[in-house]
Amino acid sequence: EDQVTQSPEALRLQEGESSSLNCSYTVSGLRGLFWYRQDPGKGPEFLFTLYSAGEEKEKERLKATLTKKESFLHITAPKPEDSATYLCAVAGVNDYKLSFGAGTTVTVRA
Amino acid sequence: GAGVSQSPRYKVTKRGQDVALRCDPISGHVSLYWYRQALGQGPEFLTYFNYEAQQDKSGLPNDRFSAERPEGSISTLTIQRTEQRDSAMYRCASSLGPTTSTDTQYFGPGTRLTVL
Numbered sequence: 001e002d003q004v005t006q007s008p009e010a011l012r013l014q015e016g017e018s019s020s021l022n023c024s025y026t027v028s029g030l031r032g033l034f035w036y037r038q039d040p041g042k043g044p045e046f047l048f049t050l051y052s053a054g055e056e057k058e059k060e061r062l063k064a065t066l067t068k069k070e071s072f073l074h075i076t077a078p079k080p081e082d083s084a085t086y087l088c089a090v091a092g093v094n095d096y097k098l099s100f101g102a103g104t105t106v107t108v109r110a
Numbered sequence: 111g112a113g114v115s116q117s118p119r120y121k122v123t124k125r126g127q128d129v130a131l132r133c134d135p136i137s138g139h140v141s142l143y144w145y146r147q148a149l150g151q152g153p154e155f156l157t158y159f160n161y162e163a164q165q166d167k168s169g170l171p172n173d174r175f176s177a178e179r180p181e182g183s184i185s186t187l188t189i190q191r192t193e194q195r196d197s198a199m200y201r202c203a204s205s206l207g208p209t210t211s212t213d214t215q216y217f218g219p220g221t222r223l224t225v226l
Contacts (some may be wrong), residue, residue: 004152006127031213033145034214034215036217042219043114043201043203043217043218043219043220044153044201045217046214046216048216049213049214058116076219078113085154087152087153089152090167096141096143096158096165096166096205096208096213097143097155097169098143098153098155098164098215099155100152100153100154101152101153102139102150102152103150
């Protein structure tokens with residue numbers, strides 16, 4: 001069974017204070033690792049898909065990286081609008097359902 | 111429409127009643143997924159369709175839960191004889207189709223189900 005563990009559960013940052021979120025996973029053959037952002041009361045919003053170890057993707061202040069056992073979401077010089085819950089999910093080979101972690105709730109103070 | 115839509119957004123029902131939750135996927139999306147999300151947790155898979163065919167229903171908790179997508183577009187998740195433990199946010203997602211390059215799932219706003 002696919003498993004995803006995210007840490008920390010919560011992260012409080014000062015505006016401009018860079019940090020990283022961790023997503024550890026176990027899956028029998030990775031088809032893709034997905035990062036989503038979720039704002040309160042809304043559905044998850046797609047950010048990135050990573051397919052193979054060593055792959056990196058960037059979007060504004062966010063950068064996602066992937067190894068064979070974990071993924072990191074780096075937030076560089078965050079702003080208050082980056083406050084959200086960030087969800088990590090994996091899908092195994094020949095499997096299209098996503099297995100999610102519990103998420104990391106990021107709060108950025110001005 | 112521009113995104114996945116779900117209705118109703120909120121549903122309050124009494125224990126023992128049946129409920130039907132609707133999902134309208136992004137136009138042209140072949141694949142449709144149902145998830146359930148508890149507070150403070152990530153979404154948990156329930157079932158999945160390609161076109162009108164239900165490909166995987168391994169996540170449905172028990173036989174009170176069923177889903178259909180008769181014309182390959184709109185889907186309905188039905189919960190019969192609701193119980194308080196069924197209270198949760200039910201989310202629908204859709205994607206272009208079952209290939210690696212088109213597998214991004216886009217989520218709807220969800221239906222908040224409360225069983226009294």
